[in-house]
Amino acid sequence: MLSIKPTIAKSLAKRTFKRIKKWANKPIETQDLVFQELISKATETIFGKDHDFVSINNHSDFAKRVPVRDYEALKPYVDKVVAGEENILWPDKPLYFAKTSGTTSGSKYIPITKESMPTHVDAARNAILMYINETGNAKFVDGKMIFLQGSPILKEQNGIQLGRLSGIVAHYVPKYLQKNRMPSFKTNCIEDWETKVDAIVEETLTENMTVISGIPSWVQMYFEKLQQKSGKQVGEIFKNFNLFIFGGVNYEPYRAKFENLIGRQVDSIELYPASEGFFAFQDKQNEKGMLLQLNSGIFYEFIKADDFFNENAKRITIADVEVGVNYAMIISTNAGLWAYNIGDTVEFTSTKPYRVIVSGRIKHFISAFGEHVIGKEVEQAIKEATINTEVRVSEFTVAPQINPKEGLPYHEWFVEFENEPENLSALAKKIDESLQNQNSYYFDLIEGKVLQPLKITKVKKGGFQAYMKSVGKLGGQNKIPRLSNDRKIVKDLSQLN
Template sequence: MLNFFKKNAALIWAKKHVQKTEEFKKNAEKNQEDLLISLVSTAQKTLFGREHDFKNIHSVKEFQDSVPVADYEDLKPYIERVKKGQANILWTETPEYFAKTSGTTSGSKYIPISKEGMPFQIAGAQSALFHYISKKNNADFVNGKMIFLQGSPELEEVFGIKTGRLSGIVAHHIPNYLQKNRLPSWETNIMEDWEAKVDKIIEETEHENMTLISGIPPWLIMYFEKLTEKHGKKIKQLFPNLQLLVTGGVNYEPYRDKMEDLLGGSVDIIQTFPASEGFFAFQDDYTKEGLLLLTNHGIFYEFIPLEEYGKPGATRLTLKDIELNKDYALILTTNSGLWAYSIGDVVRFIDKNPHRVLVSGRTKHFTSAFGEHVIAFEVEEAMKATLEKYPAQITEFHLAPQVNPSEGLPYHEWLIEFEKDPENLEVFRDELDLQLRNRNTYYDDLISGNILQKLKITRLKKNAFHEYAKSQGKLGGQNKTPRLANDRNVANILEIYKF
């Protein structure tokens, strides 16, 4: 009786919640402009607000004229003052939390999360589940056990501000109605050794009625592989009531085939787009691609055409200006005190009614050693199309330029860990090259003009990417190996694991 009540209550809440979201979906463009003016008005007496003349900003254009696009290095002097406990610097108060992330140029980054911003991190995840329940018209999973995998929930303090990984911070805010069914245990979650942590999670979950599992695809695969090796069964045999996977952090599509093989049965997938800076989007309809952009969650969005990103005078667009199927660098202004902040993600709109996006890459993750500017979305789509035509199974891959080969023309090197090899690697290679040429005209021109030769595939041994991540101290959690690069820093290490 209790289980019946619980799932029906969840279904009622979900339907009501989805109805309430219709307003922001229809009025996103106007609401976004109003939100920006509200954020500027709130922060006009902060140090950043005084320095950028917030009191005289009354429009998006005036904001863009007064506040340049910034990265972490630009805001770091302000954040350093906030870290010392100073209030009224970027936002009216000191942050409730710092989400600590690893940066390539800045060392550790400390991303402020205000008391106004924190509830939206939780609301985004809740809304994703409510939309799923409403669309599915089924909430059976609420009666089973769920994994919300986080980094360690143990937090340190920086001048009184609680600091840790975002996923560890979120662990302190999971609603009470989910706590009872939640795994793994606190003791397991605080373990730092990732492989030992996964082993312990398996011990705690292998005999449970798992119905929802949440994590980034590489972690899910690692967890599922270890379960399969231990029991000799597919995941749906082990967890027959597993209904839903919630993923984020990377594009799920390149992992889909391998995941379906490990699952061995039907499981629904919803993709999300969370970050330390905010919870931006989620898949509001699990049967269709595209993530609903959350335009009412304390974040004002701007979009720079990718081809202009990093250039002086780059165009800064708002929701009303964007075009479909075009790549944009994502710029944020938030109610935690980030102003025109470049997060480094690239998005592509596939719908305006409501606004839905795909995460198409990272501004720093591209290959353009020869001017081709190939981005993650293009290589992932090329791989997907190739696998549809010539079946194989991919664990992971990385693309890097080979500028100075020992012989012949330069080329793109794809370092691939196959779970299942293609029948004919040369045919697979030719198709992959063709699919990339179809998606990037600059790359096509370079091949046609004999500037580059066709891509080459380097096959890597099993667990190559796992061992690479381990060697770099980046195993587990939200860590992921970039799909492509403009140098050979990752490729040179991965080549240690080639056949």
């Protein structure tokens, strides 16, 4: 009996495409409307009164009255919300707190309101519908879908539910997908990540999996365990698996490894979700970048990354952004975050419509010598150096070596290989040449004999997983920083190596 689900999905996809096209074609007007609605709604909150929202008429007024803040700077307001006070950052109380592990501030409590919650769900759904509309492929809706995510068990604190974002979102899976969804609720509630992945393997091994979703590094762990258990490639186990949905990190460093584990190419959709908001998703299979969500209760500002740490750095809206420039992204949202620095840097790949790639973290870069090397550059370098070779990289991170035993300082790359190169020095040379081509500051430092070319230190297989486990960040939404300005991560990594 033929299922009616693909037909319904295609019809819904066509309507969604038209709706998205409507606001994407009016980007400035759409953002202006979002801005006015946010200010209007929050005028009577404590934050709104403290920052004179009643007299804010435009972005210029807003930039004068509301400084850019990170979580630490906003924490005095958040603490009041956590304590159960109302009308602090947004009217009433939030529905949830998405609890995240901050790198500098311990646990962060990111509010999610009744207005912001639907935007998280709608964006994920719309990403899939846009894919269906473009490709005509809707058969996968009849198969099983897995979303590797945090535990859906929530705690309550002062009348507000508390949990991981992915665990919160798990409660909003539409009814028509509940039967297709894997793993079981019981398995999803397992806290220990390794135990959880083993249980997911057992549950899914004989199922008709068509869609697999999660952060690439953790999906890789799932795929490897599937292969160990069955002795087969993932594409052979799941013959109808044809769509991989991912977010959180750049997929490119994992692509070759994934295709090797799967045994064939599959379509993919990139997402840009965070506890603070669902910012973008890939809307075209053959276009670089993800469509920025301009109609989702989020007002965006951008600061050139090179100027970010300067006093009075200029804040601009999407009206003034340029393609190819590295920006720190600042958000104000209907969850009550105001001029909030999420820590990510983005580059626009297009302004018609507005599409972005995540280029790195504003704090995750190496500039120990003024080189300002960013995540996008190191990922591009390793891609260029290993393309058309048998070399497979599982994971890597980079740190400065300021005080070597001999010679000039250098960048030290800690790399875990799936397939090792025959000549490590030759690979290091290729990576270094690519970095010099991409980053003129780095080129000048090598040319001027301030730095020597980078060196690679091999990490044993499973080393990065062991490190993440040792710091309590195995699984979920956690990921290894590509770059550090110090040697804290690599020092801990070396001790396990």
